[in-house]
Amino acid sequence: MIRIVIVDDEVFVRAGFSALLSLADDIEVVGQAGDGAEALSVVRQTVPDVVLMDVNMAPRNGLEATLQIVKLPEAPRVLIMTSASPDNTAWQAFATGAHGFMHKAATPAQIIGAIRMVAVGGTATTPEVMKRLIDENNLRNPRHVAQARSRIDLLSGRHRDIILLVGRGYPNARIARELSMSENTVKSYVSRALEKLGVDNRTQAALLVRDSGLLDETLANESRVL
Template identity: 45%
Template structure:
């Protein structure tokens, strides 16, 4: 069972998200919170696998809560929700370790899929803005690109192939089919690559690859 925490300052939004997730028999909404402070408390009191959290909230906002959640040992995955697809807060959230970014008007089926994917270790970005969002990090200044390429040198050739596929937005299953390896092997490669690079999740790996200018 995937245990979910919903964080939004609008009761109507929280109710709507809970109703969307309710029919999924493998998902359970274990708590709700109205702001970042409440999210931190809920994560402490409940065993949470995935947090669906609004970016903009009064008091402790989503970004501040994300940064503090990321500092916890074995933190839950966090999907940030926003109304604006190019919100600067979202850029910062992905840098801080968010596992996903979705617009609030994401279709219900896609929202449920996103929770499952993120819980399983994948990343989930709103399809309509994936390329623009990641490219926004990749200004490709020569010094920045050179530094990013140097960082990738700690990876084996196969690990580099895998993280480049991650940067293209492929799931573990898709990468396995493309590179002729099992999904479990892909997951192992991703985990090792993240550890070697000192990164938290696939989104950060994708950003690093785009920084190199090598993403295709």
């Protein structure tokens, strides 16, 4: 069962999400909050698996709350929800440590699928947001690319292989299948790789991989082979 906390300053929006998630037999809403400050308290009390987090709230918005939530001892994974145009919000969301970014206008199936993906260690977003991120990523500053790549170069062997797959948004179970390793071994490698990279979570590691351009090269090579 995936335990969920819903955070949104609109009562009707929270009720709508709660009703939607009740349709999934593997999801349970264990708490709700009306702003980022209350969210931190509710998360500490309920220890959910995933937080469905709105962005624009006062006095503490969703991005500020996410920064604090992902640092908790038993930190849940955070799926950011917004009704605004993605613009730079998607970048900001992932930079805070969020594990997914979805528009509130997404279909019920997309939202439930995103929650399930995030809960098992993946990264979730819509094709439209992913295209925007890729387009913006293609405009990277060369110096920024070099800095990101120098950090990735701290890794070698399996640590590097695994972190590149993390960069694709793969959860540990899929990485284990791809590399013919046990899931526990993958988990240990990921933890060590995050430590070497100096990042707090796998979403930040995925962003670093993307910034380095190594993911683009890997996908391009695979396309040539196909």
